[in-house]
Amino acid sequence: MRPASFEYVRTGSLGEALEALAEPGAVALAGGQTLVNLMRQRVVRPRVVVDLSRLSGLNEVRIEGGRLIVGALARLGSLAELDLVRTACPALAQAAAAVGDPQVRNRATIAGNLCHPLPISDIAPVLLASDGSLLVRSRSSQREVPATEFFAPPLGSGLRSGELIVEVRFARLDSASAYERLSRRVADPAIAGAAAFVRVVDARVEDVAVALSAVHEVPILVPQIDAIRGGPFDPNAARAVLESFCGRLSPPSNPHAGADYRRRVAVVVALRALARAAGHSS
């Protein structure tokens, strides 16, 4: 099928783009790797499409105030390869490299990955576990939304009408991090994905965070993992926390991965991510 007709707007300034997005029925087009498919299936039928591709400065990546600031239009393919990202927040580079295939990553942007309300986003658990946030703007306002609020159920409620993600901000940069996932084939969506941040000082876990994707209606933090703080990294203690947490989730189920299988995979990938982050952080 082909998309229904729409009015196409392309602007060179963020202000003009926000004006255009304030119109009813307007949607933002960045990499288009989700939106174009939704439009072709006519799941989404916008009246106006605002092409953001010519906005300058919205794809920059920098460190500021101890946080990694990623411009909304940064492409996943470049985030996977940028030295700055690989050193400051390895989990982000690894999650970006896990999305789709090379062609998709050449177009897909970080904001597109986060604002399409899919529970399977690979980037969302990294942002959650990093204690990150999103800078969001509309024609008349600007606000910083914590990731926990952005991904609160029902998924997709984080962004109000007329709003645009401008920046994605990752914190916890003094902890080592890793992202792990399992999928049937490389380019398939994750059966479960997990981001872990761990800081080990003098062989003791000083800071730890874990978030999961694809096992709940929204990407979700595992707050109980905090219990393993204070002592040496103990995979068995972490496993007990994760098994108890995942046992209470109701993951989506499909013929390739049932709910129970997803719960078990989530524990395994979370433990792998934790072990890798703990090993790297001494």
Place this chain on the structure above:
Amino acid sequence: MRIEVTVNGIEQQLEVEPRLLLVDLLRDRLHLTGTHLGCEDGKCGACTISLEEQPVKSCMVFASQVDGCTIVTVEGLADGVALSPLQRAFQEHHALQCGFCTPGFLIAARGLLERNPNPTEEEIRRGLAGNLCRCTGYTNIVRAVRAAAEAMREEASRPSPEVTGVTKP
């Protein structure tokens, strides 16, 4: 709306409807039917073209988005009748049977080798994860890409005849 694109080195000025997909522009308007349309859903990679020197799936891009951009399709790979090293390697290593997926594989592999001139088998398989082939089982495609990589590296290391003997200022 009016767009300007350079396709296989030729500048084109076209009037397009905003909803026109890039793959339809290439096939139906420019009659470059080497780019195939398979799944129409971004999965199969048959419609892969090079946009600003990066492989992308032309079924997931609007023609209106490529205004001012440079595109290379499979028709732009050969130099007249002389096949590119990748095309030659696909032929020599039987990396195709029905050929439907081949244009997409060639462009994806070209992008892969530009970034990584000496990929391992694992890197080739990951680099081509966005393309499906239902005939070959991929083994010969991977062989062909390795062979092409080798041929291209040899080509690059050979001193070019025009440069040999010329003293640079």
